Amino acid sequence: MADLIWVYGDVVDGKISRATLEMLSKAAALGRAEVVLLGPAPDDAVHTLSAHGASKVYRSKDPVYRECLTLPAVETMATLIAAHRPRVVLFASSYGGRDVAAALSAKLDCGALTDVGDLALRDGALEATIPALGGSYQNTSTLSGQGTKLVLVRPKAFEIKPNEKSATVEEVPPPRDAAVLKIRVTERMTVTREGPQLEDSRVIVSGGRGLKGPERFAILQELAALLGGAVGATRAAVDAAWVPYALQIGQTGKTVKPDLYVACGISGAIQHLAGMKGSKTIVAINTDPEAPIFQVADLGVVGDVFKVVPQLIEELKKRKRG
């Protein structure tokens, strides 16, 4: 019988998240893929999941999962896992996914694997590939024990593959126990973001400490606009409050894999490399010839960002006009 692989469905900005579809594509390749989707989701959610390999969707539209945050989902997941015993449950490394997986791993006393970049089942045993210490190591790990294995997956670990199934839907009852209703979300604030989203952008122009201040990010905006891309930043630039956290790329920020990554004034701390070294082509500009970013760059330019980038901008404009 095919291994039963579950995906914990993740809704971000009112949509089934890209990470959910990435995990689902992998789950369908490993065995029979089923999704648990808790809380409000778009009308076509089941259709979307079905089109990416889901054979079944466990579903509750109850708003308790949204309004009371983590604990109702933990309760429902524990009940469903006990009843159906999936081999593996995949969670996105999102805020919600991380919270539910962590609590569940203690409740079920099973532990969990985090930051997983790839996984395989060998005779039913889980084998996960996990970058360690900011990606300077790549380990394989497993979880011992007979029960269900909980796995938090890195974003962009798997490709989204359309895979038409006709998913059945089973409605699941939400928990009503007062103990799981102790948290309340009272307000949701969305910070408006302009231009293409980092995760979806094919070109990213990114800045670090070498930009020396927030106003200099303007030239990166100009370069990104010319290349049709988005602006990102290192943790140093975010911690200095030059740009918002939403732009942060690296271990504590976003993982990106664009076709082109232009690193401006970025030394290449291992935590930053962890979030971008899967980029197809990397160009780096930095004054320090010893900067680690040059070790991953396809083209490195040792020089002053404030001379090289403006010249590049002029050159791109010229060639566009050309």
Place this chain on the structure above:
Amino acid sequence: MNIVVCAKVVPLSSVTIQIDPATKRMVRKDVSQELDPQAAKAVEEALRLTEKQGGSVTVVVMGGDDATIGIRGALAMGATAAIHLSDPALAGSDALGTAKALAAAIRKEPFDLVICATESSDSYTGLVPGQLAQLLGVPPLTFATSLTVEGRTVTIKRQSEGGYDVVTSELPVLVTVTTGINEPRYPTLKGIMGAKKKEIRKYTAADLGLGPAEIGESGAREKVLTVGRPPARPAGTVIKDEGQGGKQIADFLANLKLI
């Protein structure tokens, strides 16, 4: 208000950490350690709350003998007391084993609020706080970019994919704080001197009532099978800007048909 802060002592950020291929664990011996900068933010947040509202800040650290320097660091910042979970039997614990040890120690304390960093700077699973909240039976309020307590009501701004949510619950709770929440204070000389007089209570695994089925390598659900290096990227070209750097980048991009 009694606050417990879970902290970790980690290799200095300037140190390149190695993994021992034999034990498959991080090499911590003979590596300079410090209070995890992430945990320092949890300590800072606890201190700010008790400075306003009164109460105590107890720091709980699991680690070997060389963790003492980091524990003193937290005490020097102003923490009231410290608990050190130190036992060779705890070495090799995975996240869940660590959470069990911390939970067992915290259950011995009267507490209203537990504060943790969202994740440690070294091993970085981010699992321990959520597991700990579950084991303690308190609601987890996670990814806080701000934290306020009024009466028994705790309110945080919780980082979200698109901005933030305002999330509230009643004490006792566990809160995890993000990097951006505050800028930790530097210990004063007075604080450093005072820290030497503060007591560090030590617990062994037996004190915590935990055995090899739950903690240490034997209790770990997570098993590292192999330790390796990721495939290296093929070496690129590094040039020095002689006044044509911008043009050279444009040529490079044009060659790859990226522009």
